[in-house]
Each structure stands twice: as C-alpha cells, then as structure tokens.
Amino acid sequence: MTKKGIVLEGAHFMNGDVAxxxxxxxxxxxxxxxxxxxxxxxxAEHLAQRMPQIGGIYIQMEDEIASMAxxxxxxxxxxxxxxxxxxxxxxxxxxxxxxxxxxxxxxxxVDVMRGGPSTGxxxxxxxxxxxxxRWGSHGDYEIIALAPSSVQEMFDITxxxxxxxxxxxxxxxxxxxxxxxxxxxxxxxxxxxxxxxVNRKKPNAPPExxxxxxxxxxxxxxxxxxxxxxxxxxxxxxxxxxxxxxTSSSEVQQRLxxxxxxxxxxxxxxxxxxxxxxxxxAEVVVVAYGIVARAALSALRKAREKGIKxxxxxxxxxxxxxxxxxxxxxxxxxxxxxxEMNCGQLVRExxxxxxxxxxVFLSKLGEEPHTPxxxxxxxxxxx
Amino acid sequence: MTEExxxxxxxxxxxxxxxxxxxxxxxxxxxxxxxxxxxxxxxTDLDKVVVVSGIGCIGRTAGYVNTNSFHTTHGRPIAFxxxxxxxxxxLEVVIxxxxxxxxxxxxxxxxxxxxxxxxxxxxxxxNFNYGMTGGQQGPTTPLEALTTTSPYxxxxxxxxxxxxxxxxxxxxxxxxxxxxxxxxxxxxxxxLQKEGFGFIEVVSPCPEIFGRYNKMRTGLEMMEWFKRASVxxxxxxxxxxxxxxxxxxxxxxxxxxxxxxxxxxxxKIAQINEKPLKEMSQHAS
Numbered sequence: 001m002t003k004k005g006i007v008l009e010g011a012h013f014m015n016g017d018v019a020x021x022x023x024x025x026x027x028x029x030x031x032x033x034x035x036x037x038x039x040x041x042x043x044a045e046h047l048a049q050r051m052p053q054i055g056g057i058y059i060q061m062e063d064e065i066a067s068m069a070x071x072x073x074x075x076x077x078x079x080x081x082x083x084x085x086x087x088x089x090x091x092x093x094x095x096x097x098x099x100x101x102x103x104x105x106x107x108x109x110v111d112v113m114r115g116g117p118s119t120g121x122x123x124x125x126x127x128x129x130x131x132x133x134r135w136g137s138h139g140d141y142e143i144i145a146l147a148p149s150s151v152q153e154m155f156d157i158t159x160x161x162x163x164x165x166x167x168x169x170x171x172x173x174x175x176x177x178x179x180x181x182x183x184x185x186x187x188x189x190x191x192x193x194x195x196x197x198v199n200r201k202k203p204n205a206p207p208e209x210x211x212x213x214x215x216x217x218x219x220x221x222x223x224x225x226x227x228x229x230x231x232x233x234x235x236x237x238x239x240x241x242x243x244x245x246x247t248s249s250s251e252v253q254q255r256l257x258x259x260x261x262x263x264x265x266x267x268x269x270x271x272x273x274x275x276x277x278x279x280x281x282a283e284v285v286v287v288a289y290g291i292v293a294r295a296a297l298s299a300l301r302k303a304r305e306k307g308i309k310x311x312x313x314x315x316x317x318x319x320x321x322x323x324x325x326x327x328x329x330x331x332x333x334x335x336x337x338x339x340e341m342n343c344g345q346l347v348r349e350x351x352x353x354x355x356x357x358x359x360v361f362l363s364k365l366g367e368e369p370h371t372p373x374x375x376x377x378x379x380x381x382x383x
Numbered sequence: 384m385t386e387e388x389x390x391x392x393x394x395x396x397x398x399x400x401x402x403x404x405x406x407x408x409x410x411x412x413x414x415x416x417x418x419x420x421x422x423x424x425x426x427t428d429l430d431k432v433v434v435v436s437g438i439g440c441i442g443r444t445a446g447y448v449n450t451n452s453f454h455t456t457h458g459r460p461i462a463f464x465x466x467x468x469x470x471x472x473x474l475e476v477v478i479x480x481x482x483x484x485x486x487x488x489x490x491x492x493x494x495x496x497x498x499x500x501x502x503x504x505x506x507x508x509x510n511f512n513y514g515m516t517g518g519q520q521g522p523t524t525p526l527e528a529l530t531t532t533s534p535y536x537x538x539x540x541x542x543x544x545x546x547x548x549x550x551x552x553x554x555x556x557x558x559x560x561x562x563x564x565x566x567x568x569x570x571x572x573x574x575l576q577k578e579g580f581g582f583i584e585v586v587s588p589c590p591e592i593f594g595r596y597n598k599m600r601t602g603l604e605m606m607e608w609f610k611r612a613s614v615x616x617x618x619x620x621x622x623x624x625x626x627x628x629x630x631x632x633x634x635x636x637x638x639x640x641x642x643x644x645x646x647x648x649x650x651k652i653a654q655i656n657e658k659p660l661k662e663m664s665q666h667a668s
Contacts, residue, residue, distance in 0.1 A: 031470055052652045057469045062495040066462035067456065070490075073466025076435075076453060077474065081466065099456050226433050226451040226467060227474050233397070233446050236453035244400060245446060245454075 017042035023158030096138030108216035142264035282311025408602025410587030458489030495549035555581030
C-alpha cells in the first residue's frame with residue numbers, strides 16, 4: 001500500500017488530538033491500543049475511524065496496562081505502534097514503559113496532561129506529569145519526551161516522536177496538555193513525499209549470526225521482528241547481548257543499563273530541539289513549554305514594546321533536558337522566569353542548569369494557564 | 384569412542400539457556416516436553432511461533448524454547464501477545480505461564496482476551512502457589528492449604544480456572560495434570576489448531592515449595608495425589624470441576640468454533656475498503 005492517499009495533505013482545521021492521530025498515521029503508525037480517558041479520547045476515536053481505512057489496527061484494551069503491553073507486542077511484531085492517555089492512565093502505563101525501555105521497543109506514548117494527582121481535574125489543563133515522564137518507571141533509564149505548543153505541532157511532533165523512537169529504540173512520550181489537545185487551529189500538512197520518516201534499523205547479519213542486543217556505534221542494536229526468520233529472545237530481566245537473562249552479573253547489569261542511558265545521553269545534541277525567540281540581547285529570559293509558551297511569547301512581545309529586553313527559550317524537547325541551551329542563556333540573562341502549570345517540576349532542572357543565575361518560578365494550578373499579563377508582570381518585576 | 388548423541392528435541396531448545404532453573408520433581412519440564420512434542424508432531428514452522436511468558440517459574444519457558452520468544456512483566460503476557468497477534472495474524476502466539484501470573488495480577492487480561500476471542504493460546508501451569516518467591520498463597524491455593532502467607536490455613540476460595548475460562552468465552556478449555564502426558568500433548572496439538580482463544584490448565588506438582596508444607600514432600604507424592612484423585616469427565620459442566628483433595632476433574636470441557644477477533648477485524652477492514660473512500664478531509668474534523 002502506498003502512502004499516497006493515506007496521509008492527509010494540505011490545509012486543515014482540526015483539534016490537537018486529531019492532529020496527533022493524523023501525525024501518527026503520517027509517521028507510519030499502523031497500530032493503536034488504548035483506553036478512553038479525558039482529554040485524550042479524541043485520539044482513540046479518530047484512530048478507531050481512520051485505522052481500518054488504511055489497513056491499520058485499532059483496539060480498545062481493558063486498561064492502560066494492557067494498552068501499553070499490546071503496543072510493545074505490536075512493535076516487536078513489526079508495526080509502528082502508539083497509545084494515548086492522560087495522567088491516571090499514564091500512571092498505569094509506567095510498568096510497561098519500563099519494559100519498553102528494557103527491551104528497546106520503539107513506540108510512542110501520548111500523555112495529554114490534565115490536573116492531578118489521582119483523578120484530579122479531567123477537563124482542565126496541567127503540566128504535572130513532566131517528572132513522571134522522566135522517572136515514572138522504576139530503575140535507571142533515559143527517555144525522550146517532547147512538548148507541543150500548537151495544533152500544528154501536535155501533528156509535526158508526533159511524527160518526530162515516532163522518528164526518534166525508531167532511531168533510538170526507546171519509548172518516546174508526547175507530553176501534550178489539555179488546551180493544545182482540544183484547541184482548534186489550522187494545520188498545514190506537507191505533501192507526503194516531503195515528510196521525513198525514519199524506520200528502525202534492521203539487521204544485516206544472517207539469522208544464525210544475529211545477536212539481538214548487540215549495539216552498533218550509535219549504541220542502538222538493529223532490530224529484527226517476530227516472523228522475519230530471526231528467532232530470538234527478549235526479556236524484561238537484565239540480559240546480555242543475546243537477550244539471555246543474566247540476573248546475577250554486575251558486569252552485564254552495568255553494561256546494559258549504562259548503554260540504555262548512554263544511547264540517549266551521547267546522542268542528546270542530535271535529539272534536543274528548542275526554539276530561541278529574541279534571545280540575542282535578552283536580559284530576562286522566559287523558559288516555557290506547551291501552551292504556556294504561547295502566553296509567554298505574547299508577554300515578551302509586550303515587554304519589548306515597553307523597551308524591556310525579554311526573550312523566550314521554548315523547550316520542545318523536555319527529556320533529555322536541554323541543559324546546554326539553558327546554561328548558555330543563563331550566562332547572559334539577569335533572571336530566568338519559568339511559568340509552569342504545576343507546583344514546580346521542570347523549574348528544578350532549569351535551576352540546576354542555570355547555576356548562579358536567579359530563577360523565578362510562576363505556578364498555576366486548577367485553571368487556565370498563565371495569562372500574558374501575569375508573565376509580563378513577572379518579567380517587569382525581574383528586569 | 385562414543386559419539387555424542389543429540390536429543391531428538393534438542394533443536395527446540397536453546398542450549399545456551401541450560402541448565403534450567405526448575406527444582407527436582409517440578410512439573411514444568413513435563414509441560415515443556417509436551418509442548419515441544421506437540422509442535423514436533425504438527426511440524427509447526429518455528430519461525431512463525433512466538434512463545435510469551437510472564438513472571439514465575441514456568442515463565443522462564445519463553446527463554447528455553449528455540450522460537451521467537453518474549454518474557455514480559457508480571458501478569459502481562461496476554462496483553463503483550465494481543466499486540467503481537469493483531470500486528471501479524473500469521474504468527475502462532477502461545478502463552479506458557481503460571482496461575483499467579485495469569486489469574487491474579489493478570490486476571491483482567493485473561494477474561495478480556497477470552498471474551499474478544501483473540502486467537503492466542505494459553506497453557507497455564509497451576510501449581511497452587513507462588514513458587515518462585517518461595518511459596519505464597521495465590522488465586523488457586525486450595526482452602527486450608529498451608530503456604531508462607533497462609534500459615535494458619537488458606538481461607539480464600541480458589542478460582543476454578545476451567546469454569547472461569549469457559550464463562551469468559553474461550554473456545555477450547557481443557558484440564559490435565561502432568562500425569563496425563565499423552566492426553567496433554569494431544570490437547571496442545573488441538574489447542575494450536577484452534578482459530579480462537581484456547582486454554583489448557585495443567586495441574587502441576589511443586590513438591591519443593593507447595594508440597595513441603597502440605598504433606599507431599601516429593602514429586603512422586605504429588606503425582607500420586609493426581610493419580611488417586613483425577614477423574615476424566617470430558618465435556619462435563621466446568622462449574623462442577625472444582626479441584627478438591629479427593630477429586631480433580633480432568634478432560635476437555637469446551638471445544639467450539641466461533642470467529643476470532645482478528646478474523647472479524649480483517650473482514651471489517653476489507654468490507655470498509657470495498658466501499659469508495661470518503662473524502663479524507665471529512666475525517667479530519
């Protein structure tokens with residue numbers, strides 16, 4: 001089946017959840033397993049309609065634990081696979097996100113953040129899962145998480161999430177928020193030939209010489225899939241390059257876990273994306289992501305009108321954290337302002353990277369995000 | 384000079400994974416043997432077989448068989464296998480796991496996979512307890528049995544697994560003990576040829592862990608109990624097939640046909656795509 005006619009093209013007016021679903025299809029996703037949850041349900045609904053049209057699989061599982069497990073199974077059977085959820089479901093997925101990390105299963109998890117903890121505020125936006133995305137499953141690992149700020153980015157960054165996931169064999173998380181997901185905006189979808197798609201690296205070795213977890217120079221092992229003639233074993237236990245359990249070997253544990261971390265850490269410069277806005281001469285720098293970055297942009301434009309040298313560092317990649325980029329602006333900035341819809345999560349990473357530069361945190365909980373005026377006030381107080 | 388002879392089933396096992404972790408007298412080796420025998424008799428293409436296990440002693444089976452294999456998190460082999468089977472329906476997806484894995488932590492996945500009638504095949508070793516963690520009470524532990532976490536006798540009613548499987552919609556439901564090797568092998572062959580969701584419970588001895596607390600310290604003593612108590616009652620009512628000290632009802636309980644989830648899904652996909660596709664843009668809203 002050619003991609004022509006499967007992927008939408010041209011200008012469309014849609015909401016963020018639908019844009020995410022269409023982005024997944026454009027990226028080559030042909031398997032979705034999920035469980036209904038506000039505010040991510042529209043992704044499942046749209047894919048329930050679209051997947052059968054393009055020969056893809058949609059299944060509603062019994063819970064989010066099963067959804068995540070099924071996604072890993074589909075990935076190992078050779079399909080690009082995704083699930084979508086919100087905080088409560090994201091919590092349930094953490095167990096098998098760890099399994100995907102350990103077995104290096106490429107897959108995408110969309111978490112449309114709402115207010116928590118627990119059932120919290122299903123219909124209101126939040127940015128409270130930022131640390132859960134990084135540390136939610138037990139053990140040491142590195143993961144990739146991306147934060148879209150617009151409906152266009154719900155499309156574009158979903159594709160990027162698949163590409164990164166396939167490149168590094170790591171579960172990749174799209175950390176959206178309720179507003180970006182439910183907002184309607186214009187989305188420009190390029191011609192299908194112009195969309196860059198990355199597929200997992202396949203083994204060159206014949207089946208009898210295939211060592212399933214032997215990495216290449218990029219620390220990522222080529223991936224055979226079930227049914228392709230390579231019979232191999234994979235396990236959530238600590239395993240050697242053959243995939244065989246080595247539960248008592250400190251050497252294997254160190255080699256494996258360090259590689260799982262290093263394949264992201266050593267490639268961080270290739271993975272990380274930020275957007276610099278008016279940073280050249282900025283003395284007050286706002287560091288923001290998701291929908292909050294939109295309010296911040298409006299605020300800094302107003303600040304510039306008043307002659308205040310304000311700039312915005314918009315984080316698209318949240319994990320691995322853009323340390324170098326934050327450190328660099330910290331050297332020129334007098335103050336860094338970090339607005340987040342939580343009680344202070346990514347601001348800790350900003351503080352760590354900013355070192356001596358003062359960091360001002362603006363919290364927002366249980367309502368619409370920061371207004372431009374609120375962020376402007378913070379800029380004025382600290383310029 | 385003696386020539387080293389390979390076991391006729393050696394090709395089905397991963398030599399590098401041996402020796403296995405199982406205790407003397409354990410029934411898991413018998414179950415593995417019957418599975419391999421069935422695959423051999425059916426001449427199944429090993430490249431198309433995926434063995435999936437969860438956590439527990441029998442969960443190590445996935446690593447021992449020389450097929451595609453995956454050892455999941457605790458309780459999740461059925462959910463993982465669902466993704467595999469739907470992504471590539473040509474694969475023969477077999478779950479070999481334990482009673483705790485499939486019916487305590489994984490119980491929800493079992494009933495829903497059976498309800499959907501996904502064409503995956505489940506072989507459950509029921510050893511009445513959590514062997515790997517040292518013998519705790521589980522969802523199949525008989526009333527009054529002693530375990531490390533029911534030191535005064537178990538007061539929880541155990542699951543009757545064949546009743547649960549039948550009620551959940553499985554198209555093939557069978558119970559044997561590890562004493563019934565020929566019947567078990569034949570049932571596994573049948574299971575592998577079913578279209579929909581199938582389930583075999585294998586009552587299996589755990590003398591080192593379960594038996595030692597319950598006056599059956601050797602594999603032989605446990606097998607003697609199976610021999611004494613087993614009664615073959617094919618197609619009897621699974622409701623009445625509770626496992627009791629004096630009677631273990633074995634046999635086939637359900638053998639029926641109904642279309643599998645993946646068959647219905649792919650029929651639906653074909654049906655939808657026969658109709659002219661509506662303008663894609665209509666679906667963007």
